Amino acid sequence: MDLTPTAYGTWSAGRFMHFGETLPEERFLSCIQTAWDDGIRTFVTADVYGNGKADELLGQALADKPREEYCLVGMVGHDFYEGQRQGARGYPRFTELHAPGKFRDYLRQSCEKSLERCRTDRFDLLMLHNPDETGYTSDAVWDGLRALKSEGLAERIGLAPGPANGFTLDLIDCIERRGADIDWMMLILNPLEPWPSCHVLPVCEKNGIKVLTRVADYGGLFHGDMKQGHVFKPGDHRSYRAEGWVDHGLAKIEKMRPIAEKHGLSLIQFASIWNLSQPAVESVVPTFIQEASEGARSIEEQIHDFAALPDVRLTAEESEKVRQIGDNTGCMTLKGASKRHQVSERPDEWPMREDLLELAGRHGLGTEW
Incomplete structure (x- = not known):
């Protein structure tokens, strides 16, 4: 099964990346059930989230679902088995700890362990998670990924660059060298962050690579629960952003709102449809966040909202107008x-x-x- 337009990621709900309130395990599981009940059929996880715990919970939540009725996307690349966590930088990439001759073995072992936790025998898509320069360029890495595909552990393979935005030239170079091997790529994209992914999308389209976009919610702004002067809880992952980003983003959203209203879209639906209106973009996976502020909607309501995504697209003129309003060129060091x-x-x-x-x-x- 290939990816569907709507997808659910296990980084939602604050357990493995600190956004808003951290939901207890029981509710974390129920949110995945809510996504299923609402018709979402693509689920995305990474082995490093909670050192395998996200995989386990997703496997538990989907245990009674027919395997042929959902698409499972996994990500591997951070070696938390032998590596030591390096503070905010997280765990080292396997390419930092192992010699090239061991890359293939590591990829197979990490894939098999992740599959075991997810209670299945294959990923519909397996992505190289947050690669370093070696990950982008090493023949040994890509030989290992191709082997997983040929052995049936992954139906498709791809790239999930991160954790911050950028890697533009590295991604284009990787596509030009290995485009025949890359089925999917996951990029940060939303109406307030069209740059720098805008440079990569046409290259993906030319090479037949499909794109899954994350952070469509722009740190939660497109869920509509954050107001001017929003105050984050201590330790919230979004605190690293530049001061004033919430107020600045909300002001831009107001300029976009008429286009959303014209199509009868909520804000998260609007952001997702704008993404899906871009070249090569075929799936969207936002972050669902239980905001700590008074009157904020529940994550379950956010999931209902997103899952009701209509099958519409913006015109080229509408899409470009939104891009111009949200233009963030040069806003960060890539x-x-x-x-x-x-x-x-x-x-x-x-x-x-x-x-x-x-x-x-x-x-x-x-x-x-």
Whole structure:
């Protein structure tokens, strides 16, 4: 089964990434049931969330569902089996801890363990989670991923870059080198963050790569529960964003609202439909957040809202108008290859290569990286 337009991710509900209130395990499970009851049939998990606990809970929640009636998307790449957590950076990538000759074995073992926790024998899509430079470029990594597909452990394979936005040149380079192997890619995209994924989408379309978009809710703003002056609980994952981002984003949303109302869409439906109106985008997985503020809707209501997504698309003119309102070009320092670095000091930033600058020139992306 391939991915459906609506998807549910196990990072929702605050247990494994700290957004809003942290839901107890019983309600976490019931939210997955709510998504199922509402017709959502694609479920996304990562083995590193809760060191396998997210896999286990998803497997528990779907245990009585016919396997052929849902699409299961898994992500592997962070080695929490042998690696030590490095604070906010999380666990190291397997490519940092193992020699290339061991990449294939690691990928198989981590895939099999994740499948066991999910109580199934295959992923419909398995994605390389938050790769470093080696993950994008190593033949050994991609040989390992192809082997999982040929052995039937994964029907499709793909890339899930992150955790922050960027990696633009690295992604385009990876697509041009290995596009025949990549079935899907997961990108950050929403009406308030069209950049930099806007540069990758046409390349995905040209190479027949389908796109799953995350953060369609823009940190919860498109769920409609956050108001001007919103105050986050201590430790909320969104606190890292620049001061004033909520008020600034809400002001832009008001300018977009007439287009949403024209199509009879709620805000999260509008954001999702805008995503689905972009080249190559075929599935959307927002984050469902139980806000701590008074009067906030329940996560269950957010799921009902999203699951009722109508089968409509914005016109090219509407889509472009929204992009112009939400234009965030240059709003952040991009991750991945950059002239800022002479050496690779962190797993998500590395020195620029001449071949990537040549690629940028070919795609009209300039030289300021």
